[in-house]
Amino acid sequence: MCHTCQVTTTDISRPVCILGLGLIGGSLLRDLTTSGHAAFGYNRSPSAARAARAEGFDVTDSLEDALRRAEEEFALIVLATPMPAIDALLHDIKKYAPSCGFTDVVSVKGKVYELVKQHGLEDRYVGGHPMAGTADSGWRASKNGLFDGAAWVVTFDHALDTRPSQSWIDLWIDVVHMATRVGAEVIPARVDHHDAAVARISHLPHILAEALAIVGDNGGTLALSLAAGSFRDGTRVAGSAPSLVRAMCETNHAALLDALDETLTLLQDARANLDADKPSVGELVDAGYRSRIRYEARSSSRSGSTSGGSVHSGPGSDMSARPVIRFHPGADNWVSQLIQAENVGARIEVF
Amino acid sequence: MCHTCQVTTTDISRPVCILGLGLIGGSLLRDLTTSGHAAFGYNRSPSAARAARAEGFDVTDSLEDALRRAEEEFALIVLATPMPAIDALLHDIKKYAPSCGFTDVVSVKGKVYELVKQHGLEDRYVGGHPMAGTADSGWRASKNGLFDGAAWVVTFDHALDTRPSQSWIDLWIDVVHMATRVGAEVIPARVDHHDAAVARISHLPHILAEALAIVGDNGGTLALSLAAGSFRDGTRVAGSAPSLVRAMCETNHAALLDALDETLTLLQDARANLDADKPSVGELVDAGYRSRIRYEARSSSRSGSTSGGSVHSGPGSDMSARPVIRFHPGADNWVSQLIQAENVGARIEVF
Numbered sequence: 001m002c003h004t005c006q007v008t009t010t011d012i013s014r015p016v017c018i019l020g021l022g023l024i025g026g027s028l029l030r031d032l033t034t035s036g037h038a039a040f041g042y043n044r045s046p047s048a049a050r051a052a053r054a055e056g057f058d059v060t061d062s063l064e065d066a067l068r069r070a071e072e073e074f075a076l077i078v079l080a081t082p083m084p085a086i087d088a089l090l091h092d093i094k095k096y097a098p099s100c101g102f103t104d105v106v107s108v109k110g111k112v113y114e115l116v117k118q119h120g121l122e123d124r125y126v127g128g129h130p131m132a133g134t135a136d137s138g139w140r141a142s143k144n145g146l147f148d149g150a151a152w153v154v155t156f157d158h159a160l161d162t163r164p165s166q167s168w169i170d171l172w173i174d175v176v177h178m179a180t181r182v183g184a185e186v187i188p189a190r191v192d193h194h195d196a197a198v199a200r201i202s203h204l205p206h207i208l209a210e211a212l213a214i215v216g217d218n219g220g221t222l223a224l225s226l227a228a229g230s231f232r233d234g235t236r237v238a239g240s241a242p243s244l245v246r247a248m249c250e251t252n253h254a255a256l257l258d259a260l261d262e263t264l265t266l267l268q269d270a271r272a273n274l275d276a277d278k279p280s281v282g283e284l285v286d287a288g289y290r291s292r293i294r295y296e297a298r299s300s301s302r303s304g305s306t307s308g309g310s311v312h313s314g315p316g317s318d319m320s321a322r323p324v325i326r327f328h329p330g331a332d333n334w335v336s337q338l339i340q341a342e343n344v345g346a347r348i349e350v351f
Numbered sequence: 352m353c354h355t356c357q358v359t360t361t362d363i364s365r366p367v368c369i370l371g372l373g374l375i376g377g378s379l380l381r382d383l384t385t386s387g388h389a390a391f392g393y394n395r396s397p398s399a400a401r402a403a404r405a406e407g408f409d410v411t412d413s414l415e416d417a418l419r420r421a422e423e424e425f426a427l428i429v430l431a432t433p434m435p436a437i438d439a440l441l442h443d444i445k446k447y448a449p450s451c452g453f454t455d456v457v458s459v460k461g462k463v464y465e466l467v468k469q470h471g472l473e474d475r476y477v478g479g480h481p482m483a484g485t486a487d488s489g490w491r492a493s494k495n496g497l498f499d500g501a502a503w504v505v506t507f508d509h510a511l512d513t514r515p516s517q518s519w520i521d522l523w524i525d526v527v528h529m530a531t532r533v534g535a536e537v538i539p540a541r542v543d544h545h546d547a548a549v550a551r552i553s554h555l556p557h558i559l560a561e562a563l564a565i566v567g568d569n570g571g572t573l574a575l576s577l578a579a580g581s582f583r584d585g586t587r588v589a590g591s592a593p594s595l596v597r598a599m600c601e602t603n604h605a606a607l608l609d610a611l612d613e614t615l616t617l618l619q620d621a622r623a624n625l626d627a628d629k630p631s632v633g634e635l636v637d638a639g640y641r642s643r644i645r646y647e648a649r650s651s652s653r654s655g656s657t658s659g660g661s662v663h664s665g666p667g668s669d670m671s672a673r674p675v676i677r678f679h680p681g682a683d684n685w686v687s688q689l690i691q692a693e694n695v696g697a698r699i700e701v702f
Contacts, residue, residue, distance in 0.1 A: 131579040151577050187576055197574040201567045205581035207632065208559045210639025211617045215610055216552045217642035223548040224649050225538055225673055225696025226502050228482040230556035232650070233584040238643035242636045253630035259566055260622050264615070266562045271611050279604035281558065285593045288561025291568035292589035298575050299583070322576055345576025 012037055012177045013170065017070040017100075018078045019089060020044075021052060021059065024105045024130060025080025026142025029057055031182035034144055040075075042066035048139040067096035076174050077102035078128075083247045086112055090119045101171035103128045103178075107198060108251040109155055109191040123168050126175045127155035127191060130184055131202070137241055145183065149320065151347075152184035157191050159335050169330045176329075176350055185322055185347035188338040199255035204263065206237050206245050207256070213238040322347045363388055363528045364521065368421040368451075369429045370440060371395075372403055372410065375456045375481060376431025377493025380408055382533035385495055391426075393417035399490040414440075418447035427525050428453035429479075434598045437463055441470045452522035454479045454529075458549060459602040460506055460542040474519050477526045478506035478542060481535055482553070488592055496534065500671065502698075503535035508542050510686050520681045527680075527701055536673055536698035539689040550606035555614065557588050557596050558607070564589040673698045 015038040018025045025041065029052070032039035040058035042065075043049045049061040060066050070077050077100050079089055086106065093102060101124045106112050109127045116125045131151040154175055158164055164172075176186050189197070213235040216223055237245075249256055270284045298321055323346040327337045341348050366389040369376045376392065380403070383390035391409035393416075394400045400412040411417050421428050428451050430440055437457065444453060452475045457463050460478045467476045482502040505526055509515055515523075530537050540548070564586040567574055588596075600607055621635045649672055674697040678688045692699050 131577055150579065153577065187573070189573060189577075193573060194577075197570050197577050200570040200574050201578040201582040204566060205563060205585040207618070207621060207635065208563055208585060209581070209643075210632075210635050211614050211621075212556060212559055213639045213642035213646065214617060214635075215555060215613045217645055218613060219548050219551040219610075220694075221649070221696040222538070222540060222544060222693060223551045223696075224646050226482055226504065226540075226545075226548050227552040227646065227650065228501065230560075230588045231552040231646075233587050234556040234559060235639075235643050235646065236584050237581045238639040239647060240640075242633075242640045245636045245640075246631070246633055249625070249632045249636070250630045253625045257622065257625055259570075260618065260625070262566045262569060263562050264618060264622065266565060267558070267611065267615060267618070270558060270562075271608065271615065274600070274604045274608055274611070279601045280597070281561075281600045282593075282597055284558065284561050284565075285596045285600070288564045288586075288589040289591075289593045289596075291564035292560075292586050294568055295564065295575050295578065295582075295586065296590060298572070299578065342573060343571075345572040345574075 012076065012174050012181065014174060015039065015070075015073050015075040016078060016178060017041070017066055017073075017075040018080050019063070019066065020079070020081035020085070021048060021139050021142065022080065023137050023141045023146070024132060025078065026052070026139045027132070027144070027146035028078065028080065028105075028178075028182060029059075030142060030144045031147065032178070033057060035181055037181065038073075040066070040069065043139065045139075052139060063092060064096055067092055070100050071097040075100060076171070076178065078178075079104035079106070082106070082244065083108065083111065083251050087115050090115055090121060094119060094121070100124070101126070101167070101174070103154075103171075103175045105130055106251075107202065107248045109153070109194045111251045113155070113157065113191045122158050122161070123165055124171070125158070126168075126172045127153075127157075127194075128175055128179065129153040129194065129198070130179065131198075137244060147179070148183035150184050151187045151322075152179035153187050153189050153194050154179065155191050155194065156188055156335065156338050159338070160190070166330070173329050173350055176348070180349075185320055187322070187341070187345060187347055189342045190339075193342060195252050195255045196258070199252055199259040203249045203252055203256045204259045206240065206249060207260065208263070209235050209238040210245075320347065324349055326351060363427065363525050363532065365525060366390060366421075366424050366426040367429060367529060368392070368417055368424075368426040369431050370414070370417065371430065371432035371436070372399060372490050372493065373431065374488050374492045374497070375483060376429065377403070377490045378483070378495070378497035379429065379431065379456075379529075379533060380410075381493060381495045382498065383529070384408060386532055388532065391417065391420065394490065396490075403490060414443060415447055418443055421451050422448040426451060427522070427529065429529075430455035430457070433457070433595065434459065434462065434602050438466050441466055441472060445470060445472070451475070452477070452518070452525070454505075454522075454526045456481055457602075458553065458599045460504075460545045462602045464506070464508065464542045473509050473512070474516055475522070476509070477519075477523045478504075478508075478545075479526055479530065480504040480545065480549070481530065482549075488595060498530070499534035501535050502538045502673075503530035504538050504540050504545050505530065506542050506545065507539055507686065507689050510689070511541070517681070524680050524701055527699070531700075536671055538673070538692070538696060538698055540693045541690075544693060546603050546606045547609070550603055550610040554600045554603055554607045555610045557591065557600060558611065559614070560586050560589040561596075671698065675700055677702060 018041040021043040046061040052059040325341045325346045326349045369392040372394040397412040403410040676692045676697045677700045
């Protein structure tokens with residue numbers, strides 16, 4: 001990056017070490033390697049590690065080897081395992097890579113940040129969450145381009161909780177650059193705000209898809225034979241691996257309860273109106289239509305339209321409908337700029 | 352059709368007159384005309400009628416003209432208007448086309464059959480419902496191929512309620528042939544069974560999509576900015592015209608209430624389990640996953656796979672995952688064969 005001419009770059013100042021090579025970790029390794037940035041990985045499964053090596057990637061099935069190498073090369077470590085493995089990994093990072101900064105890609109940020117604090121690692125951690133699909137999983141599902149145009153949340157609570165060190169700010173910049181380098185759009189968000197938002201737009205959709213799949217199935221073979229687009233789309237994510245759906249929803253239970261309660265109120269009101277003398281779903285349907293149209297207007301450019309809604313257009317981001325806010329991390333007002341970006345769901349560019 | 356050699360044909364014995372040229376009626380007119388079968392139409396809007404004529408279709412904006420011509424040519428009349436227009440059309444059919452048989456494409460069959468009975472037209476009516484999308488509407492949304500591989504429900508209650516006339520059986524055969532001719536797969540179902548099934552797999556998905564769209568939107572711009580595939584797919588049909596969604600759901604309110612109550616029970620149980628000391632959505636997620644997998648197995652061939660699940664493979668239907676039952680309408684056991692087909696959601700072929 002160039003602070004003088006304010007040209008945006010996506011240079012990451014250090015190698016990247018990815019722990020866990022499933023859909024997200026594997027795709028990240030592919031994109032970074034393809035783009036020419038030094039990246040290596042660890043996968044617990046020797047056969048998956050072998051498969052990755054056979055494709056020419058720099059991968060080991062020894063966690064200790066990966067972490068010792070990360071420490072030697074001062075790598076940026078990415079925790080790309082499911083939630084249940086995070087606690088043990090933090091322990092190992094302290095032991096084998098005591099100087100490295102790290103980020104994660106877990107879909108719930110509150111619980112991870114809690115563990116990071118328990119291990120006293122706040123000054124070495126920046127939370128992350130790429131909004132990329134989970135219906136398929138494992139190294140074999142990984143691919144180049146998975147993050148293209150996707151939102152990648154980067155958290156910044158540590159900059160509010162304390163005056164962060166320069167090394168933390170440098171780490172934060174590198175996490176932003178890594179996400180940008182693989183084509184994602186970085187949306188800053190605080191841990192709690194992130195968790196409340198994804199409960200609504202990611203975890204709740206899973207819960208409703210599961211319920212719809214069951215009620216359709218209860219209709220027997222006639223119902224399944226008649227099922228068309230609305231049922232197919234409405235139940236698609238019920239095909240996600242149950243363990244992944246459980247990990248997301250249960251880890252984020254408090255925020256998901258709020259979203260679910262709002263949904264139950266809407267559905268109970270609709271039920272009452274359907275059961276009235278003059279059955280009506282007008283209130284629900286009119287409000288739902290308005291909401292969907294608002295969402296479509298916001299996301300139209302992301303789904304292939306060429307009309308741009310950007311305040312500014314950054315390099316390679318002509319298609320984005322998200323406004324962009326450019327700023328210099330560490331400058332006096334940078335945290336308030338981050339909060340401003342969070343409030344409007346803006347993507348950021350750093351210089 | 353050839354009763355001796357039992358070869359299946361899709362010959363319709365009379366011209367087709369389509370009343371209402373929206374997505375369904377317009378697409379039907381296109382496909383029939385393209386396939387070389389005589390078909391003409393009526394549309395209330397003079398500008399849409401003109402647009403159809405400009406494309407070379409045989410279309411008028413005079414309902415009386417269309418019905419008088421149908422009577423002269425002994426055409427099969429298709430009611431392709433929304434539910435609210437049906438009652439008036441039945442009145443006009445009695446007046447201007449007193450000899451013609453007719454079918455409809457309304458997504459709820461109980462209410463239409465009730466009106467048909469009120470008008471004393473049971474022996475001239477066979478109910479129909481093509482399971483084709485409703486997110487876009489109007490003549491401009493119509494297209495060739497809309498019904499390709501889609502289920503097209505044909506009702507048969509009249510054959511249970513009474514011993515039907517030969518002219519009703521001939522009408523029933525022509526309705527089946529019309530649906531088959533435009534590429535649809537005919538699923539026989541009784542009115543009540545149809546309405547219960549579509550409440551689960553078509554109307555409930557709309558209700559859940561509306562609720563999800565609202566709860567996501569309530570999360571503000573951060574939530575909408577983070578929304579990805581699960582929210583996009585889960586809310587897609589909330590973009591349907593509110594008047595069409597209301598007409599479907601409100602007309603089928605009794606069956607929809609049953610489906611909605613099952614859903615509310617599942618969601619309330621999930622809520623209780625999420626709020627427990629050890630939050631869990633395991634029960635819901637495991638059952639939802641199994642249901643979705645069952646649906647995928649049943650519909651895999653329909654969505655592009657080449658593996659066939661047919662008991663028999665009929666002409667042009669190699670891709671179908673639905674079992675097929677072949678029989679001769681009017682034969683001694685034909686109604687029990689229809690019930691058997693309904694029970695397993697089978698498509699039928701007549702000879």
